[in-house]
Amino acid sequence: MLHCVTFSLLLPRRSLKMAEAHQAVAFQFTVTPDGIDLRLSHEALKQIYLSGLHSWKKKFIRFKNGVITGVYPASPSSWLIVVVGVMSTMYAKIDPSLGIIAKINRTLDTTGYMSSQTKNIVSGVLFGTGLWVALIITMRYSLKVLLSYHGWMFAEHGKMSRATRIWMCMVKIFSGRKPMLYSFQTSLPRLPVPAVKDTVNRYLESVRPLMKDEDFKRMTALAQDFAVNLGPRLQWYLKLKSWWATNYVSDWWEEYVYLRGRGPLMVNSNYYAMDLLYVIPTHLQAARAGNGIHAILLYRHKLDREEIKPILLLGSTVPLCSAQWERMFNTCRIPGEETDTIQHLRDSKHIVVFHKGRYFKVWLYHDGRLLKPREIEQQIQRILDDPSEPQAGEAKLAALTAGERVPWAKCRQAYFGRGKNKQSLDAVEKAAFFVTLDETEQGYREEDPDASMDSYAKSLLHGRCSDRWFDKSFTFIVFKNGKMGMNAEHSWADAPVVGHLWEYVMSTDCFQLGYAEDGHCKGDTNPNIPYPTRLQWDIPEECQDVIETSLNTANILASDVDFHSFPFHAFGKGLIKKCRTSPDAFVQLALQLAHYKDMGKFCLTYEASMTRLFREGRTETVRSCSSESCNFVLAMVDPTQTVKQKLRLFKIASEKHQHLYRLAMTGSGIDRHLFCLYVVSKYLAVDSPFLKEVLSEPWRLSTSQTPQQQVELFDLERNPEYVSSGGGFGPVADDGYGVSYILVGENLINFHISSKFSSPETDSHRFGKHLKQAMNDIMALFGFSSNSRKEFH
Numbered sequence: 001m002l003h004c005v006t007f008s009l010l011l012p013r014r015s016l017k018m019a020e021a022h023q024a025v026a027f028q029f030t031v032t033p034d035g036i037d038l039r040l041s042h043e044a045l046k047q048i049y050l051s052g053l054h055s056w057k058k059k060f061i062r063f064k065n066g067v068i069t070g071v072y073p074a075s076p077s078s079w080l081i082v083v084v085g086v087m088s089t090m091y092a093k094i095d096p097s098l099g100i101i102a103k104i105n106r107t108l109d110t111t112g113y114m115s116s117q118t119k120n121i122v123s124g125v126l127f128g129t130g131l132w133v134a135l136i137i138t139m140r141y142s143l144k145v146l147l148s149y150h151g152w153m154f155a156e157h158g159k160m161s162r163a164t165r166i167w168m169c170m171v172k173i174f175s176g177r178k179p180m181l182y183s184f185q186t187s188l189p190r191l192p193v194p195a196v197k198d199t200v201n202r203y204l205e206s207v208r209p210l211m212k213d214e215d216f217k218r219m220t221a222l223a224q225d226f227a228v229n230l231g232p233r234l235q236w237y238l239k240l241k242s243w244w245a246t247n248y249v250s251d252w253w254e255e256y257v258y259l260r261g262r263g264p265l266m267v268n269s270n271y272y273a274m275d276l277l278y279v280i281p282t283h284l285q286a287a288r289a290g291n292g293i294h295a296i297l298l299y300r301h302k303l304d305r306e307e308i309k310p311i312l313l314l315g316s317t318v319p320l321c322s323a324q325w326e327r328m329f330n331t332c333r334i335p336g337e338e339t340d341t342i343q344h345l346r347d348s349k350h351i352v353v354f355h356k357g358r359y360f361k362v363w364l365y366h367d368g369r370l371l372k373p374r375e376i377e378q379q380i381q382r383i384l385d386d387p388s389e390p391q392a393g394e395a396k397l398a399a400l401t402a403g404e405r406v407p408w409a410k411c412r413q414a415y416f417g418r419g420k421n422k423q424s425l426d427a428v429e430k431a432a433f434f435v436t437l438d439e440t441e442q443g444y445r446e447e448d449p450d451a452s453m454d455s456y457a458k459s460l461l462h463g464r465c466s467d468r469w470f471d472k473s474f475t476f477i478v479f480k481n482g483k484m485g486m487n488a489e490h491s492w493a494d495a496p497v498v499g500h501l502w503e504y505v506m507s508t509d510c511f512q513l514g515y516a517e518d519g520h521c522k523g524d525t526n527p528n529i530p531y532p533t534r535l536q537w538d539i540p541e542e543c544q545d546v547i548e549t550s551l552n553t554a555n556i557l558a559s560d561v562d563f564h565s566f567p568f569h570a571f572g573k574g575l576i577k578k579c580r581t582s583p584d585a586f587v588q589l590a591l592q593l594a595h596y597k598d599m600g601k602f603c604l605t606y607e608a609s610m611t612r613l614f615r616e617g618r619t620e621t622v623r624s625c626s627s628e629s630c631n632f633v634l635a636m637v638d639p640t641q642t643v644k645q646k647l648r649l650f651k652i653a654s655e656k657h658q659h660l661y662r663l664a665m666t667g668s669g670i671d672r673h674l675f676c677l678y679v680v681s682k683y684l685a686v687d688s689p690f691l692k693e694v695l696s697e698p699w700r701l702s703t704s705q706t707p708q709q710q711v712e713l714f715d716l717e718r719n720p721e722y723v724s725s726g727g728g729f730g731p732v733a734d735d736g737y738g739v740s741y742i743l744v745g746e747n748l749i750n751f752h753i754s755s756k757f758s759s760p761e762t763d764s765h766r767f768g769k770h771l772k773q774a775m776n777d778i779m780a781l782f783g784f785s786s787n788s789r790k791e792f793h
Contacts (some may be wrong), residue, residue: 050368073176318655342598357395574746
């Protein structure tokens with residue numbers, strides 16, 4: 001007797017109720033003696049159809065944007081104008097081609113398939129198309145030549161020469177209309193390679209105040225020998241690379257500084273972004289996550305369609321490179337034994353959420369559309385309400401991404417290359433981004449501002465070492481009290497790019513999406529959306545031992561981080577600009593003064609600058625500790641110096657700092673050039689004592705300003721409490737400080753100071769006190785007392 005056999009193909013979803021289980025079945029078929037009885041699920045087929053439709057829409061939009069960007073600064077419609085113009089002149093018996101159309105006509109005549117009128121039309125269209133392409137190439141090359149001019153940056157602030165005004169008009173003429181995110185990429189100039197002697201001379205100038213006479217004499221001899229002998233040989237190869245590659249620095253910088261690093265990413269490389277300083281729009285964790293995730297996905301939607309406007313300087317004239325936006329989403333760093341790689345997907349339709357040691361896969365689309373904020377809140381609440389326990393080894397699994405890279409790479413290859421472990425790891429690594437629902441409460445507390453901000457910073461930087469997936473492009477973190485933040489991996493992009501996303505998320509969350517009176521996201525829940533899927537793991541004991549080792553390494557590193565994050569209210573950039581000086585130069589000189597008071601000596605100082613005026617540019621170093629800044633600091637601690645003398649030295653040091661910053665931005669920095677020469681020397685297997693010593697010098701004061709790029713999103717005059725906290729990073733040197741700062745509005749500066757408890761020389765809170773005093777001491781030189789500052793506020 002033949003029995004009936006029923007088969008059900010299930011989609012990979014976890015269902016907690018029989019109704020969801022039934023809906024998850026795509027189709028069933030039963031084998032009987034009479035044949036096969038096929039039963040289709042219309043709901044499942046509908047979801048498959050809508051998913052396919054969504055994918056084809058994205059492909060079409062990418063194709064359309066590719067065409068628009070490919071012909072920029074012209075437009076596709078300009079082709080029709082040129083062709084119609086050519087055809088019109090032909091019918092007017094005027095030859096605009098100087099005989100080229102006639103030659104095309106004669107060539108077509110050999111085919112014998114076209115009438116005379118058809119040949120004329122085809123010849124005109126071909127010539128018009130060729131003319132159109134030639135015009136595009138000419139405009140693009142002209143724009144590239146114009147953008148290679150950087151004299152405007154060195155002009156005195158507030159003064160613009162007639163030549164610069166004419167140049168600006170020319171740039172705007174050749175820039176086209178309504179640029180998309182990547183429209184300017186092919187028109188950006190390449191990063192120039194400075195002359196070896198210029199770089200060597202600038203290096204010697206930068207280290208002069210840090211070296212004793214004998215050491216400087218020895219270094220000068222090494223440098224001059226390098227500039228004459230080995231340097232030109234290495235430079236030849238570097239020039240060759242600059243002609244062939246789009247950017248002679250960026251690929252080597254990504255590989256050798258980031259991807260080949262074998263130490264932990266946590267603290268050493270990853271950085272964080274904080275929420276609004278004072279405001280928590282809702283205290284419901286699921287609701288804040290719902291709005292935050294939806295805002296991030298709206299940004300991704302704009303990014304996929306290239307609707308994000310390129311960043312323009314100098315009155316919306318000079319574009320910056322947008323290449324770093326390409327790998328913001330659907331990206332993960334994959335560990336390797338010798339070097340890591342970056343895995344980037346074109347699209348991802350899910351996120352992975354971590355909560356109480358468990359991993360959940362959450363689909364982002366339903367019925368062919370993006371989940372609404374209230375629906376995402378519903379999914380997050382389901383995760384929060386889930387009572388299940390972590391599987392063996394699951395709770396601390398993410399510690400593998402926090403520890404050393406080689407054990408993680410070996411463990412991944414041995415235990416995560418097949419079966420359910422591979423499927424679950426793929427879900428994490430191929431997610432749009434990673435989300436952590438943190439069990440702690442964080443954020444600024446007025447009754448204890450120092451401790452609360454320090455705790456908040458450390459939580460974002462490293463958490464519990466096993467509750468952030470440090471390999472993902474970024475981890476979105478939502479705390480139990482509704483505060484949120486972000487931890488970002490560094491290799492794929494620099495902080496300003498993540499900052500651009502974060503500004504959009506915070507403003508969209510508060511000013512566009514908003515919350516209902518009860519604190520929930522606006523809108524209605526949807527019971528038809530399937531439950532989040534719990535990821536399944538089978539982690540053997542050997543792997544669990546590796547996890548424990550990585551967690552131990554990460555815990556030691558995290559517990560050693562001494563963090564001090566605080567808002568500086570005394571004054572902001574508004575009052576600094578009244579002193580007719582650069583706010584960044586003011587803060588940098590305050591940092592030099594604070595460090596000298598803290599340590600009693602000067603040190604090699606790193607300030608991050610960007611080189612995105614050039615195609616695929618990333619960063620360059622501004623060596624903020626100069627002879628001029630040292631002279632100013634020594635004058636500030638010398639009671640015999642008058643205020644007038646101190647002010648004169650301050651202005652000299654400030655102008656020097658601005659000059660160094662401009663040189664770095666325009667491709668005439670020191671450190672990236674020397675770094676690339678060092679890489680070439682390694683490829684050629686030649687030893688350079690000069691380069692070896694330069695690249696081994698520690699940066700005991702590493703600084704970075706977080707720029708506010710979308711000021712229009714936050715109207716601080718109407719909403720003064722909606723100020724950003726900025727973000728920060730861990731200490732670069734074991735015996736040094738890491739300092740990040742953001743100038744918020746006109747009256748606030750937020751500082752983030754990091755160091756290590758294990759260093760007897762450093763203390764982040766002590767440095768913070770010196771920094772506050774240094775800021776006030778410098779401002780006092782300009783005659784602004786505390787009372788006058790209050791009046792300015």
